[in-house]
Amino acid sequence: MLNLNHVQAFIAVIETGSFRGASRRLSQAQPTLSQWIRKLESELDCPLIVRNNQRCQPTRQGQMFLPYARSLIQVASQVKQRLAGKQVVIGAASNIGIYILPEKLKQLAIDKQENIRIDLVIGTNPDMVDKLESGEIDIAAMEWWDNRPGFEAHPWLNEQLVIIVPPDHPWSSRQSISLDELALAPMLGGERGTGTGTRLRQLLDEDAQRLKVSQNLGSTEAVKRAVMAGLGISMVAQSAVTDELAAQRLCALTLNNTSLNKQLYLVAPTNLPEQSPTRRILNELTQPDPKLQTC
């Protein structure tokens, strides 16, 4: 089995360009480095480094090995950080992770005060469930939760959904429209996984059949571009189009007599120690935001 000290030695030799330099970096006697590299080469059964007095360079196999080596060392050191509570990983269902969380995480105080690193992993809602259970993430930001044991969901943001139309659309100067009007417009559907697209059908029940929906352009970005290009209108989370609204590349409308919104949750394991970094980040995030954004 590979020895990670040897792997690290390999990286050090390549990066410093010499065995001596690597021995200094790793605080080891230089012959030890020779020995370690030789061990590694015999373990992998191929030469990794071309020895040279001026500059040691990787062989072709060494080059192939290098990215794997870095990955091994990085994972090994990261997992220590993680288990020591120095790193907290937050998972987010796609749109939340892309449009909302990066801003929220910037505002967190904890990672600056102490030396805690926060990582963000983006996936689908079902991904989040798996990753929570496997321990891959500490907190999940998602659109629903099925109350499975061992975890608890905290209501978080209540996301406003808006109907978006291009600036040259006849409705662009209006603030809201009726359901009947909406039924006549060509509607571009968001991807099904995130729920944004399906939310409308939920609300409208059998009326949904009347909507001209052309499904699944693949991503919210694709939907936005299609709407901007005048291919139709759509409904998306307001947070996904703040930039475009500000730049007046899109216009947002609401529905008459119907509030369109979507509750978001933060999910984390139960029984988190009160002072653990994960718990404190969770607390910071769920504290009510002083500035409520209204359209």
Place this chain on the structure above:
Amino acid sequence: MLNLNHVQAFIAVIETGSFRGASRRLSQAQPTLSQWIRKLESELDCPLIVRNNQRCQPTRQGQMFLPYARSLIQVASQVKQRLAGKQVVIGAASNIGIYILPEKLKQLAIDKQENIRIDLVIGTNPDMVDKLESGEIDIAAMEWWDNRPGFEAHPWLNEQLVIIVPPDHPWSSRQSISLDELALAPMLGGERGTGTGTRLRQLLDEDAQRLKVSQNLGSTEAVKRAVMAGLGISMVAQSAVTDELAAQRLCALTLNNTSLNKQLYLVAPTNLPEQSPTRRILNELTQPDPKLQTC
């Protein structure tokens, strides 16, 4: 530094549910396993396994550690395979990797005869350049090559581009159209990265200005769906729509007096040993395909 034997022991204990089972799987004395796990726990400075006569289970930290542990072991064993030439990694620019290569790789004889595993990595064209240089992939399938030293490009497939329209489109029964007609139609652009979308502009020079192109729906899949939904027409690689053409969910046309195609290349390091698996896969792929597909 983490010891991969200990990490593997951890996985074995979790998977078998007992120290004894793990000791059998790893052909070690049982007290050795106790020792290894204890070492691991002291290295990571937290308990990983709840000991129990019936079933040993991971602690919360153990659960967090598990995916990292698996990743470490997997990378470590994969890299051995790779350096031994038992694994060849092929990279492909997105559409090639999605629509063309999986079929081609199925036809390869080498991986069945010998025990060679072929992996496919999908990325953008610039990704492929990086991954080739870093040794992450052995062969790249892409749409251009800049003749950088150390690598050689082999012309591979010459991909036919077609104009796609929905079955209920007025052109759906025709075989080809003129440039003037095309200029009047709403054209959905493929993503820029893959070159499919920009290829048309190259060919048409200043005429391109006349095309009504609404750019970037994000992916070829999104473009196909948009065309099927009647939002417009587009131009894509024929290989990307073979299924839809067969199912008559889309119709393909060519341009009058203009051949639309795109040369694809296989790129690999120079000086590959003649009998190396990588070289042999390269040879198999570049051998002219006996059955030429025409529309």
Place this chain on the structure above:
DNA sequence: ACACGTTACGGCAACCGTAAGGATT
């Protein structure tokens, strides 16, 4: 002559296995 990598070798620590001990069913 100098700087670098390799080889040789010895002391020492770590490792692994055997045997005995404690806990749970």
Place this chain on the structure above:
DNA sequence: AATCCTTACGGTTGCCGTAACGTGT
């Protein structure tokens, strides 16, 4: 009583450092 994990302890391995040896500039 049987099964399982832990502890205790000894022999062996293999690791790391010092010193001496090639080699290229």
